[in-house]
Amino acid sequence: MDTVTILRKLESRPVFRVQDIERLCNCDRLYARQVLHRLKEKGHIRRVTENAYTTSDDIYAIASNIVSPSYISFFSASYYLGYTEQIVISVQVATTVRKKEIRFEHYKIEFVPMKHFFGYRKVSTPKGDTFVAEDEKLLIDLFLKPQKAGNFDEIEKVFEESKIDPAKLTQYLKRVGSQSVTKRVGCLLEKLKGIDLSKEFSLDNNYVFLNPYSKKGKTPISKWRVKV
Structure with a gap:
């Protein structure tokens, strides 16, 4: 799944976790963590606390x-x-x-x-x-x-x-x-x-x-x- 599609699907979730990425991408825990890391490094998501991320400004x-x-x-x-x-x-x-x-x-x-x-x-x-x-x-x-x-x-x-x-x-x-x-x-x-x-x-x-x-x-x- 490409980055744009992932971000669009995450827009309706004020907070999401590695488990959400697993379900969204139908992948294992290791790959889901890699997805989160890449999105964070590129500035697409922000880390709120341990295993909690967001794209929201609310x-x-x-x-x-x-x-x-x-x-x-x-x-x-x-x-x-x-x-x-x-x-x-x-x-x-x-x-x-x-x-x-x-x-x-x-x-x-x-x-x-x-x-x-x-x-x-x-x-x-x-x-x-x-x-x-x-x-x-x-x-x-x-x-x-x-x-x-x-x-x-x-x-x-x-x-x-x-x-x-x-x-x-x-x-x-x-x-x-x-x-x-x-x-x-x-x-x-x-x-x-x-x-x-x-x-x-x-x-x-x-x-x-x-x-x-x-x-x-x-x-x-x-x-x-x-x-x-």
């Missing part, structure tokens, strides 16, 4: 296809979905396994293991698929891992700009089962979007700070058991 498609399953979330998803204008050089990927971060070109790709791994969708393009958090799950992820969200202002922007299905969000919050996350998400959702989910949950009497980065909140909101 860092989000690349990042969400290195580990399977995985999806773009946290501050990176906020940028990808247009909810923040801050330039992102670190791409945060939710995964089910631990993996060391990767430096690829001028990006840092960070893998964040998640206990509650669900609530993402596939965005298909001619150059491959990107996996990204659904808006409802993004709101939850930001409070599950606030250290990956940037700051509280950025969390508020996501709540303001996101498109929320209240029934789906309720289902996801119950599936996660975190009182602190439910209180923060519910309170902020009502404050910024006027959506009241309080009747859907039975909350304990412990208060949490609405802003997870600060313990200065003094005003209690008894409905949601939060201090602002």
Whole structure:
């Protein structure tokens, strides 16, 4: 198979490996490695990490296809979905396994293991698929891992700009089962979007700070058991 044909067939794969070349060229492992080496030496492909290569310029498609399953979330998803204008050089990927971060070109790709791994969708393009958090799950992820969200202002922007299905969000919050996350998400959702989910949950009497980065909140909101 000639180089042009190989590259054309690889265009729809944001990340490919030696096993993909074996299947594509119907060849053994040694020959597949030689094909990858030649393509890389000629500048047709770039190495992302060990046994992972790409022809794509879409860092989000690349990042969400290195580990399977995985999806773009946290501050990176906020940028990808247009909810923040801050330039992102670190791409945060939710995964089910631990993996060391990767430096690829001028990006840092960070893998964040998640206990509650669900609530993402596939965005298909001619150059491959990107996996990204659904808006409802993004709101939850930001409070599950606030250290990956940037700051509280950025969390508020996501709540303001996101498109929320209240029934789906309720289902996801119950599936996660975190009182602190439910209180923060519910309170902020009502404050910024006027959506009241309080009747859907039975909350304990412990208060949490609405802003997870600060313990200065003094005003209690008894409905949601939060201090602002």
